[in-house]
Amino acid sequence: MADTSSAFINGKDISSGVTSPTGGDISEQIRSKVIEITSFQRTGKEPVSEESIEPAKLYEYFSPETGQFVVDAPLGLISKALGVSLQRLRDAVQEQDELEKENHIAMCWSNLFGLVQYLGNWPTFDEVLALLFAAFESHRSFQYDTADLVALQRVLEVVRRNPLPTESELLLIYDSLEAAKFDLNLALAHTDLTEATEDK
């Protein structure tokens, strides 16, 4: 049976009559958020937590229309999509069946390709996509081994937590992919970068 118990903010019952379509404990989730907020108001200190908040959670809000917590801010959506891809990679690592594993990987990439709709908004995010797509392209005709998948997982974890990575995070992403033998500079394979110029 669905939970209909109440939670209050400034004396107003914000969850009365709201039931989760899935029967989930919505009021409990709201209450825990209220406790965090009031604790912050009372003490002036942020609630101590060992885990940092992911963007998808940070941008989440309660929608009375759907009766669920939703996210529609681009950074939250990016983080959420990366979470879905990440799960596919985890499934791929666990999978014994080769074709099933490939299916998880294909779905992971397909989901990542959808992120191009956010291209052109943040330089560092564009860099992540350029690196990931170069990694994909260079691995097109190879089987992914566990080391490749783990490296990709590490990268997606970094970006999921921060879709706009810092310079050092970008270098970490580059190094992780390169160490896993993704050929990130395949694009420049047939170019001569230091051929004689007229000033030599």
Place this chain on the structure above:
Amino acid sequence: MDAFLETTAIADLLFKDKGTSGRILEILSKYKVKYSSQYVRMEIKRGVLRHFVYLHNKAVECKKLSEVHACISTLSSTPQKNKLSTVLKAIEDFYANFEQRELRKLPVNSKPTEFQKSMLAAFLRTRIRRFWTAFEKQVDIIVDDTECYKRLHVLKPPTFDGKVFDNTFSNCDKFKPGICRLRDFCNDNENGLVDVHTNLSKTQKPDVETEKRLRAIKEVLRVKKRDILQRECWRMSDALMVLEAPANSEIINGNCKHYDALCNAVGKVSVCYRKPAAMAKSTA
């Protein structure tokens, strides 16, 4: 035995595909200590990095990739034009293939209009940003016998202002005298320079680069008290790197045509990881 990586070797190691960089790494694995020099860093800053920064900034400023092509075509130097066009085309084609194969499956409204332009800028941004620290990680020791851009005007990495890169590279002549100790270095290595000059003079049908190198060395040897100007310095660059490399090191290079002769002259070993152009054509 130790290894010294010249400019092309470092550039290929950092910016080229696994086939090329893997060949260099395989060669390097046989050596104990790996060297390069500040002079090499200067050459990359004024060469590859300058091209990358130009293309990056154009990709950011222009609305379409066709405008970037148009900008390149207006440059006056043909070698520079060719180099920039080749790099631009390579990255453009790489992501064009990707777009055709993968993004066509996406709904129309989720496709960016200038996918390749964004990818070009992003691709170059990562490489430009990464170069300075990555260079230091490739080798154990960076020698600086010529003290290149060490005084008065220091060589700086390109700086990113959130949109474009600033890769200012001043002509060191305007800071002379006293910006480097190239004159002292050449005087200290006079015998080496004479040997290089003698050996290169024997070359039958020398190419333009060798001819310019010979003229520059001759001039440097002739007037020993004058500061060496940037033009002469750059024309002698390969010879300077061979002389700068520590005595027990072999020169890892991507141009055996030039380095074999230079190394022979001073009793060093040239190790080339690329096939000579003529051989490469015949095996292709």
